[in-house]
Amino acid sequence: VVVRDQxxxxxxxxxxxxxxxxWQDHNCPLHPEVCNNLEAMDLTIASPHRANFAVGSMTRxxxxxxxxxxxxxxxxxxxxxxxxxxxxGGETVGYVVSAYAVEAIDPQEAPKWxx
Amino acid sequence: MDPLTTRDRWLETIAxxxxxxxxxxxxxxxxxxxxxxxxxxxxxxxxxxRLLGDGWLLRLDRETDEPIGLxxxxxxxxxxxxxxxxxxxxxxxxxxxxxxxxxxxxRRRIVAAGRDRVIKETIEAIPARAFAAD
Numbered sequence: 001v002v003v004r005d006q007x008x009x010x011x012x013x014x015x016x017x018x019x020x021x022x023w024q025d026h027n028c029p030l031h032p033e034v035c036n037n038l039e040a041m042d043l044t045i046a047s048p049h050r051a052n053f054a055v056g057s058m059t060r061x062x063x064x065x066x067x068x069x070x071x072x073x074x075x076x077x078x079x080x081x082x083x084x085x086x087x088x089g090g091e092t093v094g095y096v097v098s099a100y101a102v103e104a105i106d107p108q109e110a111p112k113w114x115x
Numbered sequence: 116m117d118p119l120t121t122r123d124r125w126l127e128t129i130a131x132x133x134x135x136x137x138x139x140x141x142x143x144x145x146x147x148x149x150x151x152x153x154x155x156x157x158x159x160x161x162x163x164x165r166l167l168g169d170g171w172l173l174r175l176d177r178e179t180d181e182p183i184g185l186x187x188x189x190x191x192x193x194x195x196x197x198x199x200x201x202x203x204x205x206x207x208x209x210x211x212x213x214x215x216x217x218x219x220x221x222r223r224r225i226v227a228a229g230r231d232r233v234i235k236e237t238i239e240a241i242p243a244r245a246f247a248a249d
Binding site: 022025026029030031032033054055056057072073076079081083097098100101102103104106108 | 143145147148150152154159160161162163164165166168169170172177178186188189192193211
């Protein structure tokens with residue numbers, strides 16, 4: 001279980017932070033399929049197969065990538081939910097709020113980016 | 116096509132969910148992600164979410180296709196305003212990222228936004244037998 005904060009860089013070059021407490025207290029207990037798989041998180045945040053806006057939000061993005069989870073979830077998507085905020089210095093920083101496995105991309109989310 | 120969510124299997128899926136022991140279900144709510152989770156049997160098993168629509172996901176054991184939980188994305192922002200009675204789940208939930216006091220304020224805001232619905236449901240709840248006795 002990750003205790004320290006982790007820093008990633010997303011597909012647009014923005015910093016993304018995964019707080020250790022989010023991982024330890026929320027993600028690992030509720031979504032153990034992604035626990036101990038920071039490489040999958042890094043890959044999905046840096047080069048997702050799809051980036052969508054979360055339903056009803058322009059500042060929360062959902063990043064999807066396939067083939068990064070261990071079997072038997074190999075064909076499923078890792079879905080990483082990132083909340084972006086602008087700092088007082090004008091920099092946009094993302095914070096991972098959740099991550100889990102899903103079978104498909106949610107068609108109700110508005111697409112933002114595809115490779 | 117998803118075997119569990121096709122029309123033919125829908126009733127079976129609902130029946131399976133209803134058969135779960137509610138006493139053993141563990142409910143969690145995380146404010147930052149606005150995610151509500153019901154884990155049947157308190158299961159901590161790895162799973163995958165199958166889309167049910169409107170932010171609802173059925174969590175399945177990938178190897179057995181057995182339902183192990185329900186997940187609701189955007190619970191306060193999206194689901195509760197449409198289904199205010201589901202706010203009761205929060206009274207049963209382990210809370211993360213929000214206090215009981217702050218949650219009470221959120222609940223009042225959501226219920227107030229559905230004022231018309233609450234009044235209508237109240238009228239519909241009037242016992243019919245009071246009139247039948249006339």
